[in-house]
Amino acid sequence: MQAFRHLNGLVAPLDRSNVDTDAIIPKQFLKSIKRTGFGPNLFDEWRYRDHGELGMDCSKRPLNPDFVLNQPRYQGVQILLARDNFGCGSSREHAPWAILDFGIRVVIAPSFADIFANNCCKNGILPVVLSSAEVSRLFVEVDATPGYCLDVDLEKQRVTTPGGDVFTFAIDDFRKKCLLEGLDEISLTMQFVAEIKDFEARRMLAEPWLFSG
Amino acid sequence: MHAKTLYDKLWKRHVVRCDDDGTCLLYIDRQLVHEVTSPQAFEGLRLTGRRPWRSAANVAVPDHNVPTTDRSGGIAEPLSRLQVETLDANCAEFGINEFVMNDVRQGIVHIIGPEQGLTLPGMTIVCGDSHTSTHGALGTLAFGIGTSEVEHVLATQCLIQKKARNMLVSVDGQAGRGVTAKDIMLAIIGEIGTAGGTGYVIEYGGDAIQALSVEGRMTVCNMSIEAGAKAGMIAVDDKTIAYVKGRPFAPKGDLWAQAEADWRTLHSDPGAHYDRIVHLDAAAIQPQVTWGTSPEMVTTIDGRVPDPADEPDPVKREGMKAALEYMGLAANTPIVEIYPDTVFLGSCTNARIEDLRAAAAIVKGHKLAGNIKRALVVPGSGLVKKQAEEEGLDTIFKACGFEWREAGCSMCLGMNEDRLSPKERCASTSNRNFEGRQGQGGRTHLVSPAMAAAAAITGHFIDVRTLEV
Ligand code: SF4
Numbered sequence: 001m002q003a004f005r006h007l008n009g010l011v012a013p014l015d016r017s018n019v020d021t022d023a024i025i026p027k028q029f030l031k032s033i034k035r036t037g038f039g040p041n042l043f044d045e046w047r048y049r050d051h052g053e054l055g056m057d058c059s060k061r062p063l064n065p066d067f068v069l070n071q072p073r074y075q076g077v078q079i080l081l082a083r084d085n086f087g088c089g090s091s092r093e094h095a096p097w098a099i100l101d102f103g104i105r106v107v108i109a110p111s112f113a114d115i116f117a118n119n120c121c122k123n124g125i126l127p128v129v130l131s132s133a134e135v136s137r138l139f140v141e142v143d144a145t146p147g148y149c150l151d152v153d154l155e156k157q158r159v160t161t162p163g164g165d166v167f168t169f170a171i172d173d174f175r176k177k178c179l180l181e182g183l184d185e186i187s188l189t190m191q192f193v194a195e196i197k198d199f200e201a202r203r204m205l206a207e208p209w210l211f212s213g
Numbered sequence: 214m215h216a217k218t219l220y221d222k223l224w225k226r227h228v229v230r231c232d233d234d235g236t237c238l239l240y241i242d243r244q245l246v247h248e249v250t251s252p253q254a255f256e257g258l259r260l261t262g263r264r265p266w267r268s269a270a271n272v273a274v275p276d277h278n279v280p281t282t283d284r285s286g287g288i289a290e291p292l293s294r295l296q297v298e299t300l301d302a303n304c305a306e307f308g309i310n311e312f313v314m315n316d317v318r319q320g321i322v323h324i325i326g327p328e329q330g331l332t333l334p335g336m337t338i339v340c341g342d343s344h345t346s347t348h349g350a351l352g353t354l355a356f357g358i359g360t361s362e363v364e365h366v367l368a369t370q371c372l373i374q375k376k377a378r379n380m381l382v383s384v385d386g387q388a389g390r391g392v393t394a395k396d397i398m399l400a401i402i403g404e405i406g407t408a409g410g411t412g413y414v415i416e417y418g419g420d421a422i423q424a425l426s427v428e429g430r431m432t433v434c435n436m437s438i439e440a441g442a443k444a445g446m447i448a449v450d451d452k453t454i455a456y457v458k459g460r461p462f463a464p465k466g467d468l469w470a471q472a473e474a475d476w477r478t479l480h481s482d483p484g485a486h487y488d489r490i491v492h493l494d495a496a497a498i499q500p501q502v503t504w505g506t507s508p509e510m511v512t513t514i515d516g517r518v519p520d521p522a523d524e525p526d527p528v529k530r531e532g533m534k535a536a537l538e539y540m541g542l543a544a545n546t547p548i549v550e551i552y553p554d555t556v557f558l559g560s561c562t563n564a565r566i567e568d569l570r571a572a573a574a575i576v577k578g579h580k581l582a583g584n585i586k587r588a589l590v591v592p593g594s595g596l597v598k599k600q601a602e603e604e605g606l607d608t609i610f611k612a613c614g615f616e617w618r619e620a621g622c623s624m625c626l627g628m629n630e631d632r633l634s635p636k637e638r639c640a641s642t643s644n645r646n647f648e649g650r651q652g653q654g655g656r657t658h659l660v661s662p663a664m665a666a667a668a669a670i671t672g673h674f675i676d677v678r679t680l681e682v
Binding site: 015016017018020022023026027028030031032033034035045051054055083084085088089090091092093096111112113114115118119122123172173174185186188189190192195196199200203207208209210212 | 226229230232234236238240242249250252253256261263266277278292293295296299333335336341342343357358359360361362364365368369370371373375407408411412438441443464468469471472475507528529531532535626627628645647648649650653
């Protein structure tokens with residue numbers, strides 16, 4: 001996994017709550033058996049005027065000029081600002097894959113759906129939870145300031161505005177460590193092979209029916 | 214001894230090790246695999262040269278992409294075919310048991326787990342699918358995971374987890390006639406909201422939950438994710454034990470006796486601590502219909518589409534406006550004056566035999582209303598379909614004008630060819646009414662099977678309790 005430490009990047013506002021993973025990457029793109037290439041189809045149904053299918057050349061499709069990520073001022077976005085319960089719905093990891101492939105490394109919202117936030121952390125995307133009031137303030141500032149960038153520092157757990165205001169955010173220690181170091185969780189777990197085997201042996205005695213199939 | 218909740222008990226018996234900060238390695242007893250969220254996980258194993266830790270703990274089935282019309286010629290759509298063939302090839306390569314598309318036991322992953330006895334009380338169960346919470350109805354800790362975690366479980370049989378908070382949703386008293394598990398769950402979501410369960414594992418209790426069949430309990434637990442919860446679960450009781458007994462993969466003989474004794478301890482102890490408790494009065498729950506694009510946008514059959522002007526919170530107000538525009542509905546429209554064009558009876562929420570029986574009882578002897586252009590019954594598994602045919606339910610549905618299909622996810626998300634067209638309005642027994650969920654531009658109203666059946670024959674939403682059955 002790509003490590004995440006620090007980013008100073010352009011912010012785009014997606015002013016909606018309950019943005020679900022079906023909206024982030026519609027189901028027709030889930031037919032891909034790869035992990036990459038989902039970026040052009042991020043928010044497909046909002047971004048384009050036509051119906052997208054896997055394998056279409058997106059550069060030739062009609063864009064919806066009203067959709068925020070299509071506006072010239074937000075080209076090159078690296079930080080997405082959103083409302084409550086971002087990433088609700090299906091567990092598809094294609095959603096963070098699409099976000100990453102599009103170039104976004106941080107999503108800031110007042111709350112995230114659990115599975116989505118978890119999937120982000122496994123792909124080097126940082127979900128930042130700020131209070132509703134802080135997020136609302138950022139929406140106002142982004143809207144008022146073309147080229148608005150935020151500075152996100154994972155080590156210090158801080159988001160700094162261009163005006164120098166600092167918002168701190170909480171993150172689970174383990175997630176933070178994995179993101180900072182870009183750790184592969186499977187390798188981490190593999191350090192405990194002996195403990196897993198011992199555990200299995202004990203459960204085989206206590207609940208033998210689990211191992212009889 | 215310290216009083217424990219069901220979640221405490223299930224958690225404790227699966228912890229392999231824990232760090233001081235509470236990050237634990239949790240052992241996973243069963244992983245269910247389907248074609249959409251697994252190809253990249255198997256690819257990961259290949260790239261790293263890893264093998265499954267315990268192949269027998271995994272079971273696979275193709276469900277999301279499979280056609281529900283005649284399958285004898287295989288899958289026509291090339292991308293769907295590739296995904297299903299990739300699952301077949303991966304299962305063969307890694308030694309994983311798979312119920313292939315033309316096996317009568319094939320079906321929606323969350324329907325066949327319990328049906329086959331692959332879901333057993335006391336287990337931890339995961340699947341690369343958010344509705345894995347369904348299995349909690351049998352006293353399991355079951356939750357959806359992403360593809361990286363699918364690979365993690367394949368490789369290590371474990372997941373890195375922190376314990377969630379624990380909520381009790383107690384539905385007290387008895388639900389009235391014609392009020393189903395689906396109505397209870399939609400009412401719960403309406404009460405706590407789609408983010409109300411975020412960070413929690415929910416245990417459902419109370420008389421109205423105990424009174425549900427195991428299948429009804431699955432409907433409730435299934436939609437835990439729509440309440441934002443990590444998992445949903447219900448204590449083991451006589452009904453659970455009776456449900457599991459004799460299933461193909463359930464323990465037999467002495468092992469059964471040993472298992473049953475153990476499973477009977479899987480309930481919360483009196484006085485156990487929950488981080489949050491929510492009470493609902495079952496008698497006050499009415500049949501439910503969603504009007505918007507999030508499951509919390511729900512009201513009762515005698516209600517009206519709400520007016521955004523009455524919503525004080527500006528973010529919510531804008532959300533309501535956008536939802537009404539997408540749904541093509543005017544504020545204050547009575548729910549009974551909403552006219553669907555399509556009826557979908559299916560999905561892991563409501564495609565078990567009891568669901569089909571409940572719908573068939575309503576449509577029996579009636580025809581589809583003139584405005585219903587299409588009505589599908591998609592059984593949850595090949596075995597549900599077979600059972601329904603033995604009971605003659607297929608004849609009842611077909612006589613009414615329904616199409617009788619093969620098992621799969623179908624129009625719940627439209628990854629196969631069963632989709633809504635733009636602006637098409639659907640009375641659906643599935644679990645998500647998100648924009649585009651059932652097809653781009655499609656409009657979904659979530660209801661119970663009985664309410665969907667009632668809409669099919671009358672042409673509009675109607676209180677099923679007012680129909681003569
Ligand atoms: S029926 Fe619908 S919700 Fe259930 S697993 Fe299939 S697509 Fe997901």
